[in-house]
Amino acid sequence: MIRPNALQAGDTVAITALASKIDYDQYVIPAREILESWGLNVVESKSLNESFHGFAGPDTRRCEDFQQFLDDPSVKAIFSARGGYGTTRFLDEINYEAFGKSPKWIVGFSDITAVLCDVYALGYESIHGPMPKTFAWDEFSLQSLRKVLFGESVRYQSPPQAFNRLGQVQAPLIGGNLCLLSHLMGTRSEINTEGCILFMEDTDEYHYALDRYLVHLHRAGKLGNLAGLLVGSFSDLKDQPEDFGSSIYEIVRYWTDAYDFPIAFDFPVGHEAVNVALPLGRTAELTVTAQETTLAFS
Structure with missing residues (x-):
């Protein structure tokens, strides 16, 4: 399996919405502050502020946002803001060509299992773990995520x-x-x-x-x-x-x-x-x- 590089202070990471809509103020802002406290620069997708029925914007929007971060070699990790439902609706439209040239961590669980299994099938490691919506649930779990991202043993x-x-x-x-x-x-x-x-x-x-x-x-x-x-x-x-x-x-x-x-x-x-x-x-x-x-x- 190919392992993306461990994160380092100063790296850029992205938060996007792959599935259900999310309350930006309640979950994304505090999560961004946590990631920044780890020394990371954070970029955000447009879908974090969008709503289309229960989704964080239409399938095309969520797909485009994810593809943008996969293709950007400066982004070293992508966090799905939450799970819910909707990732598999556009998963077959994703192109991993640029990702293969510059592998990065993809982080999430629940509905995001689909993406994690997708990159696993291609031969890349990913992380099943806390997402911005759940960062505040448990400090031990959050720190375990930080350790895996930064290359520490767990x-x-x-x-x-x-x-x-x-x-x-x-x-x-x-x-x-x-x-x-x-x-x-x-x-x-x-x-x-x-x-x-x-x-x-x-x-x-x-x-x-x-x-x-x-x-x-x-x-x-x-x-x-x-x-x-x-x-x-x-x-x-x-x-x-x-x-x-x-x-x-x-x-x-x-x-x-x-x-x-x-x-x-x-x-x-x-x-x-x-x-x-x-x-x-x-x-x-x-x-x-x-x-x-x-x-x-x-």
Whole structure:
């Protein structure tokens, strides 16, 4: 995997809106101040101040803004202001030719999983992590993002969980929003999970829908060839486990029961306050013991 250069003080980074509209004053201004406090120069897209139904401007506007920053070699990182919905509507229109000559960090999560998987399929690392809308959610997560961007090593820990499956493995890390991982199959952004540590998270879903996504991954052969699995937060679910008959823990273990790779639940990634930065495509060491789970990057 090709890794964009670590950021340095004085570098220029961009904030754009790839999906849903955002409150500029509430989220973008404070996020810009944080990035500037890291010694970065910040440029902004026009779509941050636009609204088209639920989107941050029409598809053409959001696409043009993203393409502009991809093509600009002076921009060293691109932050999606938030997720929501809308990135996949224009993703096939994006041209990565200039990006390939001057790779840069692309940062986001949730709906932005689509972009992260798109650049992963091309062979580039990206960052699944806090976005301007979520910068204020948790200081530890925000600092983990700064560390990954500036080339510092990171190591994460989470407590033991009864549904965990113990083991240790070293492999590339890939993943994101479970709904998007399912919906990307059959497109150019579909991920190859063979020999990888997969992580997944989601929000605002029914238990049956989560089961449906995992059935899709299972039938497509995306689970049987894994090296390991990290299960993040599944937030604000629309029903209770008893409504479907299984909890998210039971659903995941059911569809992975035939395999022997390590599994860690309740890993701090997803639509909760603690959402650590994960460099997609980078080799990680996952260790799941009876005492704790650790994920470390060199």
